[in-house]
Every structure is written in C-alpha cells, then in structure tokens.
Amino acid sequence: MTTVTERALWEAMVEARAFDQAMCRHNGHWHEARGEEAVFVGAYADLGPGDVVAPHFRGTCAVALQRGASPDVLAAGVFGTGGSRSGGHWRGDICPAPGPRSIGMFSGSLGTSVAYATGAALHLSRTTPGAAAVCGFGDGTANSGIVAESLNLAAMLALPIVYVCQDNQYATSLPSAVALAGERVSDRARALSITAHDIDGNDVLAVRAAVGTAVERARAGGGPSFVHALTYRMGGHYMNDPETYRTPEEVAAWAERDPIARLQEVLVARGELDATDADARIAQAHARMDAVVAQAKARGEDPPAPPLARTPRTRPR
Amino acid sequence: MTMSEAIVAAISDAMTEDDTVYLMGQDIGVFGGPMQSAKGLWDTFGGQGRVIDAPISEAAMVGTAVGAAMAGSRPVVDLMFAEFLALTMTPLGLEGASIAFRTRGAVTAPLVVRAKCGIGPHRGHAESCAGMLLSFPGLKVAMPTTPQDAYSLTRAAIRDDNPVVLLEHMSLLHGARAEVDRTVEVPLGAAVVRREGADLTIAGSGLMVQRALRAAAELARDGLEAEVVDLRSLAPLDAGLVRRSAERTGALLVVEESWPGSGPAAALCAALLQDATVPLGFAVRLLQPPPTPVPFAASLEAAFVPSVADIAGAARALRLPVKGAVTA
Numbered sequence: 001m002t003t004v005t006e007r008a009l010w011e012a013m014v015e016a017r018a019f020d021q022a023m024c025r026h027n028g029h030w031h032e033a034r035g036e037e038a039v040f041v042g043a044y045a046d047l048g049p050g051d052v053v054a055p056h057f058r059g060t061c062a063v064a065l066q067r068g069a070s071p072d073v074l075a076a077g078v079f080g081t082g083g084s085r086s087g088g089h090w091r092g093d094i095c096p097a098p099g100p101r102s103i104g105m106f107s108g109s110l111g112t113s114v115a116y117a118t119g120a121a122l123h124l125s126r127t128t129p130g131a132a133a134v135c136g137f138g139d140g141t142a143n144s145g146i147v148a149e150s151l152n153l154a155a156m157l158a159l160p161i162v163y164v165c166q167d168n169q170y171a172t173s174l175p176s177a178v179a180l181a182g183e184r185v186s187d188r189a190r191a192l193s194i195t196a197h198d199i200d201g202n203d204v205l206a207v208r209a210a211v212g213t214a215v216e217r218a219r220a221g222g223g224p225s226f227v228h229a230l231t232y233r234m235g236g237h238y239m240n241d242p243e244t245y246r247t248p249e250e251v252a253a254w255a256e257r258d259p260i261a262r263l264q265e266v267l268v269a270r271g272e273l274d275a276t277d278a279d280a281r282i283a284q285a286h287a288r289m290d291a292v293v294a295q296a297k298a299r300g301e302d303p304p305a306p307p308l309a310r311t312p313r314t315r316p317r
Numbered sequence: 318m319t320m321s322e323a324i325v326a327a328i329s330d331a332m333t334e335d336d337t338v339y340l341m342g343q344d345i346g347v348f349g350g351p352m353q354s355a356k357g358l359w360d361t362f363g364g365q366g367r368v369i370d371a372p373i374s375e376a377a378m379v380g381t382a383v384g385a386a387m388a389g390s391r392p393v394v395d396l397m398f399a400e401f402l403a404l405t406m407t408p409l410g411l412e413g414a415s416i417a418f419r420t421r422g423a424v425t426a427p428l429v430v431r432a433k434c435g436i437g438p439h440r441g442h443a444e445s446c447a448g449m450l451l452s453f454p455g456l457k458v459a460m461p462t463t464p465q466d467a468y469s470l471t472r473a474a475i476r477d478d479n480p481v482v483l484l485e486h487m488s489l490l491h492g493a494r495a496e497v498d499r500t501v502e503v504p505l506g507a508a509v510v511r512r513e514g515a516d517l518t519i520a521g522s523g524l525m526v527q528r529a530l531r532a533a534a535e536l537a538r539d540g541l542e543a544e545v546v547d548l549r550s551l552a553p554l555d556a557g558l559v560r561r562s563a564e565r566t567g568a569l570l571v572v573e574e575s576w577p578g579s580g581p582a583a584a585l586c587a588a589l590l591q592d593a594t595v596p597l598g599f600a601v602r603l604l605q606p607p608p609t610p611v612p613f614a615a616s617l618e619a620a621f622v623p624s625v626a627d628i629a630g631a632a633r634a635l636r637l638p639v640k641g642a643v644t645a
C-alpha cells in the first residue's frame with residue numbers, strides 16, 4: 001500500500017533539513033536534527049491519517065511537514081506567536097501543537113509521550129482495527145521509567161504500536177554507551193518479548209522497511225515492535241552547545257554517512273534523479289524555508305490570541 | 318447503595334452508554350478491585366477488554382489514559398490509593414491537565430483517576446495528596462461524601478472533557494447505605510449545605526463532613542447551631558457558597574484531614590481573601606492536622622486527624638466567647 005516513492009523520501013529529507021537549518025539560523029532554542037533525517041522521515045512515511053504518530057522531539061516538525069502541515073504555521077508554532085495553531089498557548093519551542101492523531105512533546109519533560117502513544121494505540125486497538133501508532137524517542141529518553149512501564153503494558157495488551165528509538169548516541173552530553181547498561185537499547189524490548197530490530201538509522205530505506213514490517217505486524221494484531229535505529233546528531237544538542245564531549249574526528253566520520261547524500265547517490269545512479277537538478281532543488285528548499293522561518297520570526301510581534309476559551313472539541317472515533 | 322457501590326454503578330452505567338469508556342487498574346479483574354472498587358464490572362465488561370488489569374505502573378496507567386483520551390477514549394484509572402498519585406504527576410497534572418489550555422480547547426483529555434484515601438479500615442495509604450493536586454491548573458478534584466454524590470460526581474467526572482481526580486474516602490466507602498437516584502446531576506465545582514445553622518459555618522470534605530455533622534449535633538445541645546458545608550469539589554472550589562454561608566453566620570471553621578501547608582483550606586482562604594470585601598466580615602479558624610506524615614499507631618493517627626470533639630471544641634472557641642461575654 002506504499003505510495004511514497006523513494007524520490008519522495010529524498011525530497012522529504014531535503015525539506016526536513018531545510019526547515020531545520022532555517023530554524024538553526026533564526027532560533028537560538030532550536031535542537032538541530034541534521035544527520036538524523038533518515039529515522040524520522042523513514043519511520044512515518046507510509047502511515048495514513050488514521051494512524052497515530054508520536055515522533056521524538058528532534059525532528060517532530062519534519063514529521064508534521066511530511067503529513068501536510070504548513071511550514072508557516074509550524075514555524076509560527078516554534079516561535080510561539082499568534083500565527084500558530086495554538087495562538088501561542090502551546091509550548092512555543094521545538095514541537096508543534098498536537099492533534100488527536102499526532103502527539104508531540106507536552107511540557108519540557110521527556111518520556112511521557114511514549115505513554116501517550118501507547119494509550120493512543122490502546123484506543124486504536126479498541127476502536128479502529130488495522131490502525132497503528134508509531135512512537136519515536138531518543139536513546140536518552142529510553143532510560144525513563146515511564147518508557148519501560150509503557151513497553152511492558154503494550155506487550156501485555158498486544159497493542160498496535162511500533163517504538164522507534166532514534167539513537168543519536170548522546171543524551172545532551174552523556175553518551176548512550178555510558179548511560180545504557182547492557183549492549184543494546186533494543187535488548188530491553190527483547191526482555192519483554194517484544195520483537196526488536198537493530199538497523200542503520202542513516203539508511204532511510206532500511207528504516208522504512210523495518211518500521212513498515214513492524215507496522216504490518218501491528219495492523220494484523222501482532223502486537224508491539226521495537227526498532228532501534230542507530231544514527232548520529234551532526235550538530236550540538238542545541239544551538240549553544242559547546243560540544244566539549246566529543247571529537248571533531250568522530251563528527252567527521254559520521255558526516256561521511258549523511259542520509260540525504262546516501263539516498264541521493266542511489267537515485268542518481270539509477271537515473272531517477274539528476275545530480276545538478278538535485279543540488280538546485282536542495283538550494284531551492286533551503287531558500288524557501290529560510291524565507292518562511294524568517295517571516296514567521298518577523299511576525300513574532302503579533303498580539304497573542306485571547307486566553308483560553310473552551311471551544312467545543314471534535315471527537316474522533 | 319454504599320458509596321462504593323454507587324461509584325461502581327456510575328462506572329457501569331457510563332460503560333453501558335459509551336463504549337469509549339474503559340477502566341484500568343491493579344487487581345480490578347476477577348479479584349474485583351481493592352476494597353471491591355470494581356465489584357461486578359469484570360463479569361459484565363471483562364470479556365470486552367474494557368476492564369484492564371494493569372501491572373504496577375502508575376505513571377503508564379495514567380500516561381496511557383492521557384494518550385487514549387486525546388485519541389477519543391474516556392478512560393477511568395483505578396489508582397488504588399491516592400499516595401500513588403505522586404508517581405503520576407507529569408502525565409496527569411503537568412501535561413494532561415494542560416492540553417485544553419495549550420490547544421485552546423481543540424484537544425482535551427477526558428479521563429478520570431480514582432484514588433482511595435483517608436484514614437479508615439484499611440490502616441494505611443491514608444494520604445490524599447490533595448494539596449499537590451490543587452496546584453496544577455486545569456486539574457479537577459472531587460470528593461464525595463454520600464452515595465448519591467458518589468454516583469453523580471462519578472458520572473460528571475467521566476462526562477467532563479478534562480482530567481478529574483475522584484478521591485474516595487476509605488472511611489465512607491462502605492459506610493451508610495442510601496437510595497441513589499441515577500437521574501440526579503451534581504456538577505463539579507458546586508458545594509452543598511448539609512446542615513443549616515445560624516451561628517457558624519463549618520466547611521470540609523470527606524470524613525470531615527461526617528465528623529462536622531456529628532459535632533454540629535453536639536453543639537446544638539449547647540444552643541450553638543452550626544451550618545455544615547460539604548465542599549464536594551476541591552477544584553474547582555465553591556468559595557462563593559462558603560463565603561455566603563459565613564457572611565450569614567459570622568464565623569467560618571475549615572476542617573481538613575490533609576496536610577496543612579497547602580490544600581483545600583489554604584485554597585479556600587486564598588479565594589476568600591481575594592474575592593471578599595475587606596474586612597471579611599466573619600472570623601476564620603482552620604482545624605488541620607500537623608505538618609507530619611500520617612502516623613500509623615492508632616493513638617497517633619487519632620491525634621493527627623481532627624475528631625468530632627476537636628471540631629466541636631474549635632467551633633466553641635470560635636463562637637462561644639462572644640456569647641459567654643453576653644451571658645456573663
């Protein structure tokens with residue numbers, strides 16, 4: 001049932017990076033996702049509107065873009081100004097406001113969104129057979145107690161959910177190699193009898209295939225799966241990170257494995273993409289997103305919407 | 318029905334009417350729930366997967382309820398005891414209760430968390446953590462004292478579009494039986510006068526209402542007529558009704574079983590000072606436990622929680638000196 005072409009995956013990654021880099025230029029609070037695009041683009045590419053997405057905060061705007069959100073509204077949301085969907089009431093930093101089928105970061109606290117996604121999967125299992133939830137989180141977040149509780153609950157109730165650990169190898173400055181007892185974060189899922197895959201998180205096709213298989217299992221009533229996607233955060237934890245905890249050599253080695261360049265090479269070799277066109281498209285995407293973000297920032301003076309008026313909600317079933 | 322039976326009946330009726338309502342908690346399956354908190358529900362709804370026996374994962378029980386609620390369910394979580402609420406504050410208080418504000422009402426999280434609290438036959442788990450709950454904007458808290466209110470407030474809580482904590486006092490759950498009219502609606506946020514009186518107002522919730530009523534009967538023998546207000550909802554708090562009553566009687570005694578630092582009494586005082594014309598026009602006295610954990614030994618527990626005699630004594634101290642002066 002996949003309709004997204006590999007070329008479209010490449011475009012989604014290019015767009016994701018363009019938005020991300022524009023934010024890096026204009027927003028000092030931004031948490032850069034450069035280098036990790038294959039995980040969040042590949043994991044959510046093939047889902048339908050009835051499925052629930054709960055991406056990791058790093059890359060969450062890109063998932064919204066992929067699902068059709070307007071970059072202007074997203075950018076306004078990041079700046080927390082009047083043009084955003086929440087009128088500035090949502091946490092105006094990093095994550096878009098949620099909908100009934102999309103979950104982001106709620107406060108500044110990590111881990112809870114994994115429980116929310118699990119609860120959404122519980123709702124889907126009772127009301128919408130064949131629908132699934134995909135939930136992303138970092139290797140650091142994986143250590144949170146509520147994540148362990150949620151995975152156990154999902155296994156016990158055979159919920160239709162796929163957990164995707166976006167392992168960029170650091171939680172702020174703490175390497176996952178130090179923070180994680182045991183070999184692999186996926187072993188925690190295996191200990192709960194959750195099917196787990198360890199994949200190359202810089203290969204968007206590998207991510208898409210692994211998550212796709214897991215989503216099919218979930219849709220068919222096969223219960224939760226865990227995908228551990230090893231990737232790397234090319235930038236700092238946030239914009240002002242002095243990055244004293246890692247070496248330039250390590251960063252350079254991972255730059256060789258850039259997920260966008262990798263897929264681009266494959267598509268160019270197959271004749272599905274012209275190298276010169278590709279460069280032009282990338283430049284275009286960056287120029288467009290830079291303009292969008294700069295404009296959203298400039299409109300930051302907008303008066304915020306009035307305080308909460310409890311509007312009637314539309315309840316999806 | 319007892320209060321416990323009334324709550325179960327309310328959940329059962331809600332589940333019958335609305336198939337998005339489910340119940341999750343520990344030992345609520347064939348075991349029937351701690352202190353029979355889910356008695357009979359397994360037989361009716363267990364087969365549909367709507368009564369879910371959960372592992373010891375309080376944060377995830379509430380966390381999944383928030384996610385399921387946002388997606389369209391109306392979950393009820395049986396948390397066993399209120400002291401476990403502390404484990405759930407990020408999903409419940411900080412985040413779940415914030416969604417309506419943050420999305421300007423476009424997305425809300427209609428969920429109910431049930432929690433037993435208070436001193437009682439269980440001998441332990443007495444902490445209500447009420448003050449902690451009251452400090453989160455958007456989080457509603459109800460505490461019934463009669464079977465009718467237990468039924469109606471539970472229905473209102475499940476119908477509400479935002480997170481509601483239902484505090485179930487263990488001394489009251491299996492106490493007096495009363496007729497319950499399933500058509501009676503009790504809104505969240507409305508206190509009620511349980512006994513009318515002209516000489517002073519005693520406001521409280523849970524077991525303190527029952528004790529205040531007994532104290533009022535005692536005071537009446539001395540010619541002192543106490544009006545007893547059952548707060549019913551701790552958030553929103555019906556400070557207006559309390560103020561009107563106290564303005565009429567000229568004195569307010571707030572009795573409380575939970576910790577003194579913050580809680581319903583503190584919230585009530587803040588609301589009175591904020592809304593009332595200054596000076597208040599009535600005397601105020603708080604009768605609260607000391608700032609210690611709830612002690613276990615029966616004698617210490619008795620010293621901790623205001624007794625009928627304590628309430629009557631505090632009422633006399635608040636009111637009688639004036640009358641004494643008149644008669645002396």
Ligand SMILES: Cc1ncc(C[n+]2csc(CCOP(=O)(O)OP(=O)(O)O)c2C)c(N)n1
Nearest residue numbers: 058108109110138139140141168170171172
């Ligand atoms: C509960 C909680 N504890 C600590 C933090 C502070 N914090 C913000 S991001 C972060 C690192 C998260 O690491 P990871 O989950 O691997 O995601 P990454 O930032 O690497 O994408 C930390 C510790 C937080 N936001 N929430």
